[in-house]
Amino acid sequence: MEILDILIIGGGPIGLNCALEAQKNNLTYLVIEKGTIVNSLYNYPLYMRFFSSAEKLEIDGIPFLSAAPKPGRQDALEYYQGIARHREININLYEKVLQVSRTGAVFDIETSKGAYKAKNVIISTGFYDIPNLMNIPGENLPKVKHYYTEPYPYAKQKVVVIGSSNSAVDAALETYRKGADVTMIIRQSAISESVKYWVKPDIENRIAEGSIKAYFNAEAAEITENSVIFKDKNGQISEIENDFVLALTGYLPDFDFLRNSGIELQGDCLNPLYHPETMETNVPDLYLAGVVCGGKDTHLWFIENSRVHAEMIVGNILSKNN
Template identity: 40%
Template sequence: MSKVTLTKVLIVGAGPIGLELAACLKHAGVDYLHVEAGQIGQTMSWYPINAHFFSSPERIAIAGLPLHAPDQSKTSREQYLTYLRGVVEYYDLKIRTYETVTHIQRLSPTGFHVTTTKTVYHADNLVLAIGDMHGPRKLNIPGEDLPQVSHYFVEPHRYFRQKLLIVGGRNSAVEAALRCQRVGAYVTLSYRRADFDLEHIKYWLYPELKSLIRAGKITFKPQTVPVEIHADHVVLHSPIENRQSKIPSDFVLLLTGYVMDSKLFELAGVTLKGENRAPVYDQETMQTDVPGLYVAGTAAAGTQVRFHVFIENSHPHVARIVQALTGSPPPDGLVNPVARDFALPES
């Protein structure tokens, strides 16, 4: 193994919140290093092509740099990735990309040995800004690993004139159903509930979805769950009717949510609580119950069953960590103040 690199702070994860923190620590002159398993904004990079954020642009802007959408609307995946690259260039942030943290060893009395796929770090403090979407929530049914089955909707074109079964009833599934129907796919939507929960889908999608279902352009199978996937069909089970039906399908999208991999927290000895397995941390500092280990961004929420931690209400995490590590808050404007100034729910 290569020699150990020393640092006062190691940030893990270069999503928007990890990047905002890096800009602040650099500004404060803190000795820090930053590693990222993929490319910066890795989580956004697997959003569907041309997907739009639900949040308004000013709420997901970071590090004091304005974010504008060309049409004054919501920001697209492509615009946001462009913006994040600009933030990194503007502050000249050094990020060790394509380097995954694989192991954390807590040292006595303080500090950590952090092993990555490339080297080992000795960090006095560690910030896990690793997000909460490490993998799909699997159904664990036969056929889930077949090649025509995916847990990620990337782009609609591949489903043109194909029979597509989509499983799920929240934003990802509903948006995929609408976009794929529009490109000429024959869409069936299976959802375990009787109807869609308006709190969980973008409000402008709902009327459109309902009218396409009414018009017979999307086939809706409420209160059904897939139990087997075969090369040319999926078996749906209806617990209410206690019967099974075969749905012919060329492709299957299982859009049933994502889960967090809490391995790094476990390795470091952080207590995880509740059904979300959220790390225990101090609200004032974001320090977990392991001294010197901080959590930032959506990772603070664990696996979110009901989403309540987003980019916009994670900005304060950055200010708290900067204060805890340096003794001073970041200067006005460097951390997005939106959430502090307007305590609105997700917009």
């Protein structure tokens, strides 16, 4: 069996950037992705627009051309998937990595379709796969959605949106404009400051005029077939009629996979242990890249500030070979 120089887990923007860096330095590599190319972006809301401008989303200096000041989901899919095609990135799709273990100086990687060996492994799996569950009764009902794609299914429905992040605010505004009766349940006392600056006044104005109802300092307590029960900061219980719940309470990295790979997790945010100058974890020759580095703090790393990880990692690998 061939022993690769690098096996990259995750075919998102940062995983692709790591592959391009390996290519430039004549290292043998393989990217393994459990879905399609940039699978997380593919699963974003259909009409989502990035906070960043196009040039901040570029990888390997390849121009990202966008007619709009803020590129959208489709622009990003065209850009990143186009790079994978034209640069002939070595990538296996719809293949899930099950286990990473080390035998001597080589990693054994078991997947849903086979097995591989590599001298180095980069985990660049993002955080969009596992919803941050509320763990309340009724959360598993069919009417509860942890992912939002488009507003049309919710026309003329009573929709509860839980959360106040960008995804929650976008879902509330879009479903409201397609005829839904929208109520937001928000744990904080205000809309999150991280919401896109051109969207935040819109949602605040809709709440102020009463077009979208919002309960601040509130938490969902139970979801039933026909209602949502929630409580305020004083413990007072309220119940409202409901058809659908969009529980957009955030997402988490696969911490079990990181632990099983031997990576130490620290603190309340379960921050993975890695060297900030090389991105190497406590497991020698096992690296982290991209959003996964932040643990539960998923607002710490983005495409634009983690693009440098690829060069840092490959540089460290090359320095060990010299």
